[in-house]
Amino acid sequence: MKIDPSSPADLSVQIADAIRDAIVSGDLIVDERLPSEAELADQFNVSRPTVREALKRLAAQSLIRTQRGATGGAFVNRLSYTDAYDQQVTTATLLLSMNAVSFETACEARYALERACAPLSAQRHSADHIATMRTEIFRQGQPGLTDEAFCASDVAFHRALVDGADNPVLSYQLAGAVEAMQPLMNMITFTARSREAIVALHTAIADAIEAGDAGAALTGLHDLEAETLKLAKSVFEARNRVKADAQRRP
Amino acid sequence: MKIDPSSPADLSVQIADAIRDAIVSGDLIVDERLPSEAELADQFNVSRPTVREALKRLAAQSLIRTQRGATGGAFVNRLSYTDAYDQQVTTATLLLSMNAVSFETACEARYALERACAPLSAQRHSADHIATMRTEIFRQGQPGLTDEAFCASDVAFHRALVDGADNPVLSYQLAGAVEAMQPLMNMITFTARSREAIVALHTAIADAIEAGDAGAALTGLHDLEAETLKLAKSVFEARNRVKADAQRRP
DNA sequence: GACTTTTAAATGTCAGACAAATGAAAATTG
DNA sequence: CAATTTTCATTTGTCTGACATTTAAAAGTC
16 A cells, blocks of 8 residues: 655545555455554654544544554444444435425435335335334324424334335435435424324325235325425425515515 | 533544534534634644544545635535535445345345336436437447446446436435445356346336336336346356365365 | 735644553462 | 452554645735
8 A cells, every 4th residue: 555645635635545445445354453553654654643634534434443552453344234324314414405405306315215115115024113113103193292203203104114125225225315304304394184194194004014015005105205295385385475575574 | 512521532523523513503504614723723622633633534524625725724515416426335335345235135225226216217317318328238239348347337327217317316325326236246247148138128128218118117127137136146156166166176 | 007926824744742541461469 | 370450561542833835815026
């Protein structure tokens, strides 16, 4: 592993890239210990702070973990589904909030992805998944639930639906998309009537999954998407009306 | 923004988290300049190297960018689709390679997600997307193409299919899943016969998308998934046979 | 007024030091 | 001898202070 001191790129970036490449290519395997910071500094011919900045970059991506003490050091980290999932959620959340992604676009993506899981989930779900879905549906029907708690329960319901497909790769991808939607969903106020409609659709979907009826599950998800969009539209229209009024008579 | 010097967590982690929270919550907006490293060091009551390590952590996630010079500093970065996409690809690639995800699992996830796009793509594709798909199909039929080039063209074909849905959120999610599969796909050797079969299926899918026939596109994707799985199975079986032979007569 | 030079501010890098954690070896104790 | 305690070397975490480099704005020059 070599770096180019005359390159315009920062040394810590070059070092981080070199180590990252070594990990991705398999030159460094999981749980292998990297040389100590002092040794790396020698090898790359840079100072220890520079090496440290490089290592922090890798740590931020969960590529390595560090341990203090006599037998400590930096170790190649096995990227867990949990780590990857967390990263995906923050990335997706920021992407949506910073790029003014419309509610329609995000919603469409989310339900399209969920429909990808539905047939598999109908086929493979365990009793646990169904139980979770029923529990969340019950919670959603409770009066006095805040809008935020309702949204959180909604996410839990859909996670169970996705996890029912019993494919960790699919779960990891989907969980990010579903959870990243939550800030957008939290902008919506749910009336008692709209909650009732959503709970009914959730019930229909859970029934379909439990019965192994993929077609019905897809229909349910389509209806839920339409309902969500309708709801969002009315909320945003009401908000715009208020805003327009405020501008007319400031 | 405050940090706790007595906390077990590293100071640079605490500082990075504090700034990240400020960005996510909207306290720091896009393109806003953060205080200089010296000022941050004062505010958090730590040294400049510690602040720098925190900033490098954020830079690794594309949350900030830094600029040198008189009017330089760290600025809140607008997370672009490209940045998010790159991050997703490295994360997904590592996740698959480090967790011994089976070809079947990854393949299933990939095609399930693609099928989520197909109906939208059939409905909304532009002439460009169809042209790209046709170009890649033609390339895949060329004799003398290396297996790696064939895989790369395959990825390009599927990207066009996904982009046809005209939903950037969907494209971003899917691109990661499709591209992360490439190292696994590269393990396969494609015979002339198997390439022929794949090209035929690609053609059927492109035809269906162009005709706006979502059902046919879904069928095509199902068939392609089955074909890919069959192919992988035979390749892996052959490989295992060789390995077993080698063990018997070392 | 247009061009060149200077300057100040910021990040990038370096060197050396000490603090704190931690496991292993050495010393102590029963 | 075995168990426990102590010491110790190693490694990361943090601090201080300095210099290099980049960059845009200010000052100076023609």
